[in-house]
Amino acid sequence: MGIKERKEKHKEDLRQRILDAAKELFLKDGYEATSIRKIAEKIEFSPTTIYLYYKDKADIMYALHQEGFKLLGSQFGVLQHVSEPFERLKAMGRVYMSFALNNPDFYELMFIMKEPIEFVKAHCHDEEWEEGEQAFTALIMTVDQCKAAGYFTSFDTTTFALNVWSLMHGLCSLKLQGHLDHMATTKAHILEEGDWLEKTFEGFIAMLNSLK
Amino acid sequence: MGIKERKEKHKEDLRQRILDAAKELFLKDGYEATSIRKIAEKIEFSPTTIYLYYKDKADIMYALHQEGFKLLGSQFGVLQHVSEPFERLKAMGRVYMSFALNNPDFYELMFIMKEPIEFVKAHCHDEEWEEGEQAFTALIMTVDQCKAAGYFTSFDTTTFALNVWSLMHGLCSLKLQGHLDHMATTKAHILEEGDWLEKTFEGFIAMLNSLK
DNA sequence: TCATTTTATTAACAGTGTTAATTATGTTTG
């Protein structure tokens, strides 16, 4: 039955076209502006057709959410070739920061917004989630290897990794939500000019160095 | 002209009643569910009346945003009585964390959402903002005093303060958005049970201790 | 009391996500 396969493929095609249209709107105008009706208009279908391919808007956003994690994962993957673990840890920080700055909408969807993670909790309870865990696992492993190489020996791996992630996430989200720039402008009299994101990150690296 | 004063007062009264109704709805059901129409219904006025007292929804939310900063500021204020600066710094971290956990909606409005800070940038450009800066200033001063007491001597004050804030904000927001719990459940096989927020914070304190 | 200003309301616009009922399309069977 080759006809059934072609039908399946056509159906999967449309599902992808919906996602592509959603992605384009999302990256251009953000979450709120990505409405079902606008997606439908872009692919020249009726709005309700979309509900035949995705459960609801959160479902579509979850799909984009996954795309974002794949992208971050691929960028982290490259770093596995950095053999020195502490160098790799620092590089992961830089990559994470670059990812946040270069893909602010994706970052917001992946780490700031509630909707996608609530969709996971509501519909993907059978422990499938892969993409997201992979990045955290990579961090855990790197911290572990750092410890094996004599760094951070007095700290618990998971706790240390969560601290690193928290700091990077806090820094990136404060930057993206405009809080960092706001502090820079209002406290301009006491703070000299400069890129505070970069400066703070360098300060973090210095802190890590001090921890041996 | 006592009549004019009473009128002014009445007008200010209604402005406050609108804010109270908004606050009640906001703390109960969150940002999205706090609609102009629901606020109006609560105070038994027409929806459009609200626009005579607040520019738009962002204006109302900015007012709540300010209330949140006053609350956090008052909690920070108490800590000024802790004379040992490093003890005070650690206590500030705990207070910040407690505030986030006990007032998640406020925290989200103050540090996670874009709307209020964009309202500031759009309408309060004449450098009034006080409430927010106060908290950050308190942190800067405490770090400075820590340095004077021999802690973190090799680090730049502002950079160090931004690192502390970033870490605390990252930790709290990862917790509030459910990412921390998610990692705890999916990685339950490798992580023993426990309160990961608390554990990570303790790890952070340990890190600070290691920096002397 | 009349005119003026202030305050509040109704009606409406332009959207939003989502569902039920209906029509069109394509496939399979008698």
Added chain:
DNA sequence: CAAACATAATTAACACTGTTAATAAAATGA
């Protein structure tokens, strides 16, 4: 081939959202 069926897509509608213009009501000043 034509009828029956399953699938896909649509229209219409519901219940909302923030916001504005035009209008009515109330309070104030002369």
